[in-house]
Amino acid sequence: xxxxxxxxxxxxxxxxxxxxxxxxxxxxxxxxxxxxxxxxxxxxxxxxxxxxxxxxxxxxxxxxxxxxxxxxxxxxxxxxxxxxxxxxxxxxxxxxxxxxxxxxxxxxxxxxxxxxxxxxxxxxxxxxxxxxxxxxxxxxxxxxxxxx
Amino acid sequence: xxxxxxxxxxxxxxxxxxxxxxxxxxxxxxxxxxxxxxxxxxxxxxxxxxxxxxxxxxxxxxxxxxxxxxxxxxxxxxxxxxxxxxxxxxxx
Numbered sequence: 590x591x592x593x594x595x596x597x598x599x600x601x602x603x604x605x606x607x608x609x610x611x612x613x614x615x616x617x618x619x620x621x622x623x624x625x626x627x628x629x630x631x632x633x634x635x636x637x638x639x640x641x642x643x644x645x646x647x648x649x650x651x652x653x654x655x656x657x658x659x660x661x662x663x664x665x666x667x668x669x670x671x672x673x674x675x676x677x678x679x680x681x682x683x684x685x686x687x688x689x690x691x692x693x694x695x696x697x698x699x700x701x702x703x704x705x706x707x708x709x710x711x712x713x714x715x716x717x718x719x720x721x722x723x724x725x726x727x728x729x730x731x732x733x734x735x736x737x
Numbered sequence: 738x739x740x741x742x743x744x745x746x747x748x749x750x751x752x753x754x755x756x757x758x759x760x761x762x763x764x765x766x767x768x769x770x771x772x773x774x775x776x777x778x779x780x781x782x783x784x785x786x787x788x789x790x791x792x793x794x795x796x797x798x799x800x801x802x803x804x805x806x807x808x809x810x811x812x813x814x815x816x817x818x819x820x821x822x823x824x825x826x827x828x829x
């Protein structure tokens with residue numbers, strides 16, 4: 590990973606004309622993100638009086654951007670798909686046990702479904718406090734650092 | 738698979754002693770761990786079977802009130818969980 594970082598820094602410092610030479614593709618295997626190379630045109634009239642040269646830029650992909658709205662939709666969708674919850678009774682503030690009639694085993698299943706949906710583990714201590722959809726949404730937003 | 742689940746009422750209004758509360762937490766942790774192990778099974782029908790099996794077992798023993806019975810059942814459950822883990826590891 591460090592060598593990859595150095596590679597990228599080297600390339601950005603290289604002048605665009607030199608960048609036309611073959612740029613070594615990343616060899617680091619441990620990189621989790623996919624690499625995209627993007628052609629960008631450089632309008633550097635002082636350096637390149639002739640044609641517009643292009644330089645390659647490396648981009649790394651990341652998770653899709655989450656907003657509060659999206660989190661809410663995903664949470665409610667997962668809950669609607671759960672067969673023990675009737676969709677008509679489901680609201681943002683409906684309590685799993687008191688309003689929706691779930692028991693604690695169902696609650697464990699719901700929390701595990703949320704872990705699968707958002708891709709991170711929820712420890713037991715936090716999980717037992719998440720008793721409404723609104724709590725879950727707030728928790729996920731906290732973990733993913735989303736403030737809008 | 739004999740597992741226990743104590744005091745899982747739909748509306749938890751009864752206050753429990755600390756010991757009983759801890760046993761409840763243990764039982765729920767056990768359920769969770771079994772479900773996690775089941776997720777590692779490659780075959781979805783097997784996964785479904787294990788989930789239904791666990792649920793049915795917990796339901797059968799829902800009514801127990803005696804702490805010793807509950808502890809014993811939780812211990813048995815943990816042993817069965819270990820066996821499940823070993824089986825999954827071996828099959829990989």
